Amino acid sequence: MTTTTPDRTRPAPARPRPDGQHFRPTVIAVATASLMLPFSVTGAAVALPSMASQLGASVGGAQWMLNAFNIGFAALPLAAGGVADRYGRRRVLLGGIILVGTMSLLVALAPSMAVVDAARALQGCGAAAVLAAGAAVLAHGTSGPRRRLAFGILGTSFGTGLAAGPPLAGALVEGLGWRSVFLLVAAISLPAGLCATRAPESRTPRAPGAGRPPGDLAGPVLFTAGLAALAFGFARATTDGWAAPAPLGLFAGAVLLVLLFAAVELRRGDRALFDVRLFGRPEFLAAVCQPFTVTLGFVVLLVYLPTYLQGTAGRSTLDSGLLLLPLTAPVLLLPLVAGWLADRTSVRAVLTAASSLIALGALLLTTLDDGASWAGLALPLLPFGAGVGLAFGVMDDAAVGTVPVERAGAAAGIFNTLRITGESVAVAGAAALLTSLTAARLRAGGLGGATAADLAGRAVVQGQVDPGRRDAVAAGFTGALHTAGLLLAVLSTVGALLTWRALRPGSRP
Template sequence: MATASAALPFSVTGAAVALPELSAQLGSSIGATQWVQNAFNLTFASMAMACGSLADRFGRRRVLLAGIGTVAAMALLIALSDSLPLIDLLRAAQGCGGAAVLASGAAVLAHAATGQRRRFAFGVLGTSFGGGLALGPVAAGALVDVAGWRAVFFAVAAVALAALLCARRAPESRNPAATPLDWPGLGTFTAGLASVSFVFVGATTHGWGSAATVAPLVASVVLLTAFVVVEARDVRRAMFDVRLFRRADFVAVVCQPFAVTLAFVVLLVYLPPYLQGLTGRDVLSSGLALIPLTLPVLVTPLLGGWLGARTSLRTVLTLAAVLNAVGCLGLLTLNPHSTWLGLAGPLLLCGLGVGLAFGVMDNAAVSSVPVEHAGAAAGIFNTVRLAAESIAVAGAAAVLTNWTAAALRRDGVPGGRAGEIAGHAVQGLVDGSEGAPVGAALSSAFHLVAVGLAALSVVGAALTYRALRPRPAR
């Protein structure tokens, strides 16, 4: 499970690093190439809860093997493909496999281990997932430099195949009291979450007021409202008991990604292109610049599990959110002349915060419900986490692009041209003659994103501290 969890985030960060060369070789536009990321993120986020329910009903090991096999097969086909529309379809299928791995794998661990062994297992799981995120930009940069963009997907396939061989020995488990599959809940939730992702895709491509943005926004509200109604009407058959959301401690754990991990993912995806386009770094050196952010994630998950066992979950998660908020505010100094040392402090704080949280979040989520419902609990937690991360990636792209374009228009650049320049700049493609105004505009947009992420972390720290406070025994 740890090996598979390392491959999944690398599928996100590695693909982000490979996008510029993929776009150039296949002769595609910036908007079309962005769907290589959007297609994966959309299905990865929207299918996690469904896969958790399927794992509880049909077997966690079975769903885990199917998910790892799908990730490996799709990565191999992507590496061999020369058609961008086909790559987009394969990435969507790969996202479904990734969702199955996350939801079923956490449930397998929850069923197979208890007590200290479970805490250690989930600490290792957090380290592996964080390691995939952390090493992704550097490893992908080296692979792209040496062998091209296809090497990134060959690497994902190789790691997933290794995980598949290990996972064949995993014990099988399921919920013995599982009810028939909740198709109405499954359909409304998956479609509603997919509509949320389309909101930010439309905002990036067409603007916030366009029909392509407003229509999926309305659809997402209707579908998610219908999901709550459907699930509350027949709790016995529901794929997840929505009454759990009445518990403040459960909500606090499930919503941790908003407070902690969003900044980490946004920086991994968009800081390397910023450094490549505005500071002249190549792919590898821009990945190395993120070492202060990524290195702590390889160490601190186990520390977070150890600290949580000796203090409290409340202490670890609140501390993680505070460190993240301070690190985000430190990024207000980011500019085209930023040095490695100048970025190291803020990035280190963000890395420490997310690493501590990775060590306790998954275990806390599956421990909040009876073990027979571990698949559903892992599904809802990973759904929220992945949805938050994919929405943050798409939302950050929209903010960076639109804010940069608006600043360029104020400097006299025509509207259509400003949008085109901004879109290229966010992906690290900056014309030398436009460097100064683009650098100022994109840096200002990054500062806005950093303030928003810091605000989320501050609110999350306060709510976590309150929701997880000790209560007198009754």
């Protein structure tokens, strides 16, 4: 899971700053709440094989444990940000914290995967509220050196959640069971919520006598529906095949809903939550597409390598979490280095180098096998993680730097929405792709279509492998990862070339 960088380009209205006694609880509230977000993705991915086994989940039910969270998380940040500006940023932050914590507790106590999926959908909505309101609370509650310190702590909190999530979740699952992963998130929400009650409240002031501006309800509804249709399409493609009527109809519906969303936002003009007009700038289009070439592979590996390592490779839950450190640790350490490098070279050079490193790591994935040592697994994961870490440090600057300064706020909102949307699509699409490729290899080995699809789905999504067919499933899943690596290498190489061209000197206003 990747994270968003707060928009600090929009000028804030004059307001009294909180005194020193509010600084510490405000920072603790936002940083602690933000720590829950990446852990809710990475921890859930590590816990999923054990959860699916104990709850007797189907492949589809297990997949929706991830998809349900991602759809709400991707679709609602812009709407949550508008609600926070209008009704109170602290209020929305506190509501998001309560929702994330309560739903985590419900997941920990859930008797079935259906309850888990419903709770995870609501948890994703709460995560969107935390993401949208958290940075705004910091921006409107701190100033000067304290603001820089606060946002530095926020970035460290996100990075810590990404880097520590897999090994910590692995240790919890092995020692206390999968439910402890979600109990931990619920426990973290308590100090975050208590501190949030002491943060200063703020909202966007209105002119005297002015009514509230009309809300953009149709836009978020259409965007959420389009994203859900796309995720359902990927889920049906996993079981029915890519050319079956159901997934094709869902994919067509997703495209139609997104086009309607774009039309609605265009008609709203300056009142739109999502300023579609900015896509008329080719350099902006190239910049905001950067997250797709950077985060697709990162999220795929973060979510599906644990199931590969636990099921196909027979690793323990703790080992599978520790083996992801070469991928996650650079994301914690390199963003500040990326900023330093960009100051001495250019954002263009750093982003191009980042995509090139990701392409190298993806190409090296073709050397992966289920018996790989830690060093053998680190060989592709280190350059992959290094590329993602460098990109995280400067991607936002590239997005907002390609538009006039008065449009920077809208650019940052679009960029962050597309980043999380890309992650959501990656999680759903990768499951369908890896399952289809694994099933195809199993069918080539003589297994029936339904049996091959079931074995492939359980291996990819749930990390469960029939001991009698372990060798065949291992070969199929490994081959699927090799093919995915080649596709990611091509995508990242194209991304590097487009970035180098789009961000050339003179393209920025």
